[in-house]
Amino acid sequence: MPQEIPKDNGNGHKDQHPGITQGASGEMTVEHVHKGYGLKPLVKVVLGDCNFVLENRKLTVLIGPSGCGKSTLVNILAGYDMPDSGKVTLDGVPVKGPGRDRLVVFQETALFPWMTTYQNVSFGPRVRNELSKEELRVETTRLLKLVGLEAFADKYPSQLSGGMMRRAELVRALINRPKVMLMDEPFRGLDAMTRALMQEYYVRLFETKPGTNLFVTSEIEEAIFLADRLVIMSNRPATIRKVLEIDLPRPRQFQMLTSKEYLGYKGEALEILHEEAMKAFARGKTSSADFVEAYSKIAGK
Amino acid sequence: MRPELNESVEAQSLAEQGMQAASNVEEMPSLSWEMLLSRVKHALGTSAPYLALIGLVGSLLVWWLLSEVIKAPLWEKVPGPVAVASEWFSRHPTFGMSIFTADYYMHIWKSCWRVLQAFTLATVLGVPLGLFMGWSKVFKDYSFPVFETLRPIPMLSWVPLAILMFPGREASVIYVTFLGAFFATTLNTLLGVESIDEVYFRAARCLGSSQRQIFFRIILPGALPFIFTGLQISIGYSWFCLVAGEMIAGEFGLGYLIWNAYMTVEYPVLVIAMITLGFLGWFSSALVRLAGRRLMQWQVREIA
Numbered sequence: 001m002p003q004e005i006p007k008d009n010g011n012g013h014k015d016q017h018p019g020i021t022q023g024a025s026g027e028m029t030v031e032h033v034h035k036g037y038g039l040k041p042l043v044k045v046v047l048g049d050c051n052f053v054l055e056n057r058k059l060t061v062l063i064g065p066s067g068c069g070k071s072t073l074v075n076i077l078a079g080y081d082m083p084d085s086g087k088v089t090l091d092g093v094p095v096k097g098p099g100r101d102r103l104v105v106f107q108e109t110a111l112f113p114w115m116t117t118y119q120n121v122s123f124g125p126r127v128r129n130e131l132s133k134e135e136l137r138v139e140t141t142r143l144l145k146l147v148g149l150e151a152f153a154d155k156y157p158s159q160l161s162g163g164m165m166r167r168a169e170l171v172r173a174l175i176n177r178p179k180v181m182l183m184d185e186p187f188r189g190l191d192a193m194t195r196a197l198m199q200e201y202y203v204r205l206f207e208t209k210p211g212t213n214l215f216v217t218s219e220i221e222e223a224i225f226l227a228d229r230l231v232i233m234s235n236r237p238a239t240i241r242k243v244l245e246i247d248l249p250r251p252r253q254f255q256m257l258t259s260k261e262y263l264g265y266k267g268e269a270l271e272i273l274h275e276e277a278m279k280a281f282a283r284g285k286t287s288s289a290d291f292v293e294a295y296s297k298i299a300g301k
Numbered sequence: 302m303r304p305e306l307n308e309s310v311e312a313q314s315l316a317e318q319g320m321q322a323a324s325n326v327e328e329m330p331s332l333s334w335e336m337l338l339s340r341v342k343h344a345l346g347t348s349a350p351y352l353a354l355i356g357l358v359g360s361l362l363v364w365w366l367l368s369e370v371i372k373a374p375l376w377e378k379v380p381g382p383v384a385v386a387s388e389w390f391s392r393h394p395t396f397g398m399s400i401f402t403a404d405y406y407m408h409i410w411k412s413c414w415r416v417l418q419a420f421t422l423a424t425v426l427g428v429p430l431g432l433f434m435g436w437s438k439v440f441k442d443y444s445f446p447v448f449e450t451l452r453p454i455p456m457l458s459w460v461p462l463a464i465l466m467f468p469g470r471e472a473s474v475i476y477v478t479f480l481g482a483f484f485a486t487t488l489n490t491l492l493g494v495e496s497i498d499e500v501y502f503r504a505a506r507c508l509g510s511s512q513r514q515i516f517f518r519i520i521l522p523g524a525l526p527f528i529f530t531g532l533q534i535s536i537g538y539s540w541f542c543l544v545a546g547e548m549i550a551g552e553f554g555l556g557y558l559i560w561n562a563y564m565t566v567e568y569p570v571l572v573i574a575m576i577t578l579g580f581l582g583w584f585s586s587a588l589v590r591l592a593g594r595r596l597m598q599w600q601v602r603e604i605a
Contacts, residue, residue: 078503078507079507080503098503098506098507099507100507100508100509102507103507103508104503104504104507106500106503106504108500110500110501110503110504112501112504112505112518112519112522112523113599114522114523114525114597114599115522115599123505123508124508124509127505127508127509127510127511127514127518128508128509156598156599157599158599158600172508176508176509
């Protein structure tokens with residue numbers, strides 16, 4: 001028999017209550033994480049010394065232009081990839097592999113196309129055989145209702161709209177009560193209207209029951225709208241350029257997007273990204289050129 | 302007590318607002334006679350069935366002109382449609398082979414039964430083998446080079462060896478037919494597993510699936526579209542290899558009938574057997590396609 005994959009990563013996280021939102025406290029720390037790809041003389045360094053903390057009850061947003069290594073960092077936090085050096089811990093315990101305590105909502109849709117919405121959402125508890133059939137039904141139905149998908153329980157992903165798929169994926173993760181939610185550019189590719197709705201939707205979910213959340217994006221407006229703490233990444237090899245505490249009132253409202261405080265944060269963040277872009281420009285490498293291009297997209301918004 | 306999220310009026314109302322419009326989606330009607338009738342009506346409203354008819358009648362006409370009217374070069378010895386039909390649909394056929402003779406159905410039955418056995422065996426062995434090769438890198442490293450060496454050997458070259466290997470003629474014909482189907486099924490299944498996006502494995506693993514669950518819930522359904530493409534190809538190969546096997550080693554069956562008709566100068570029978578094979582091949586692929594659609598509702602609905 002093939003060996004079983006550790007499900008809880010040895011953190012002893014065992015939750016008796018079938019929950020509907022995130023589980024108990026989880027604090028992730030990232031210390032001196034380096035990561036490169038390729039063989040020895042030609043190693044391409046993607047992450048160079050990343051340090052930050054994901055606090056419980058805080059929505060941390062990681063922003064940086066596309067291609068700067070955000071996804072690499074998420075993969076390391078999720079345990080799909082190991083850092084070359086440095087340490088990633090969850091509540092003090094080093095991360096050794098993927099586990100249900102840190103769930104990822106992926107950039108591209110990862111709903112199983114051959115399962116209905118119901119089967120997709122209930123997948124986690126079903127494969128771990130945690131709940132009785134009845135409990136599972138009640139729990140799944142309640143979550144589907146919460147995201148307005150109960151009428152679509154028996155539909156396949158190909159029959160859902162982009163926004164519905166994102167919501168289904170969100171509850172597929174939440175049903176497992178993860179300690180940490182890792183959102184890797186989850187709203188990329190949605191149209192502007194749906195995206196705004198999903199942002200509002202997501203921020204309400206978080207505000208009702210805040211847990212440890214990391215939200216990765218390359219959109220500055222989305223970043224500040226959602227964030228308690230904004231982590232700005234530098235050009236490759238990526239480091240954490242600056243951490244901004246976003247002290248805007250919750251619940252967040254879209255009217256806020258025109259407030260003075262909001263614009264102040266936006267200006268500050270853009271300035272840092274601009275500096276990074278200028279540095280990259282001066283270096284004149286292809287990767288730097290990509291950075292400049294990506295920056296101009298952010299700033300142009 | 303934890304504050305439960307579903308008590309949040311705000312979140313709920315938001316969900317309702319955004320999603321109300323979407324939930325008024327049309328329900329799929331269940332399969333019924335009514336639906337079938339409307340489908341037929343719809344099909345008759347398009348040009349497709351008429352074009353198909355023109356194509357069929359046109360090619361019969363060309364065949365008739367070439368073989369029976371003009372008697373074109375190369376076509377002198379080819380029996381024309383009139384000669385074939387007058388044998389095929391005759392109550393008292395000259396060569397004893399028509400839709401009213403028991404012999405005709407006996408040959409059809411023999412061939413179908415051989416294909417069914419061989420195809421079933423190839424599917425039962427080929428699909429799991431392909432799945433295992435895709436699932437375990439180590440197993441693939443062992444088996445793939447052997448597989449790839451055996452696969453390109455033309456099936457016909459197996460016939461003499463098959464006759465040597467197996468005691469009866471029946472077994473050797475089925476063996477050759479099986480080989481034809483087996484390689485196509487296995488290779489397509491393997492490609493199917495390899496076509497599954499890595500993101501599904503990641504999602505399944507972090508949600509706590511065991512390797513066994515990944516096999517049955519991700520690999521098997523994920524590879525299904527490719528498996529059925531493979532089965533479509535392999536049912537075609539089965540007929541191909543069957544006829545080759547029957548010509549050389551058969552005592553009954555349509556392949557045997559073709560060869561026998563050639564040897565005994567019963568040319569209309571030869572053509573009857575060929576056309577019969579054409580229909581059987583078409584019919585069997587349609588069955589495989591139908592089974593595939595049944596098993597992959599999630600794909601059918603995508604198109605609907």
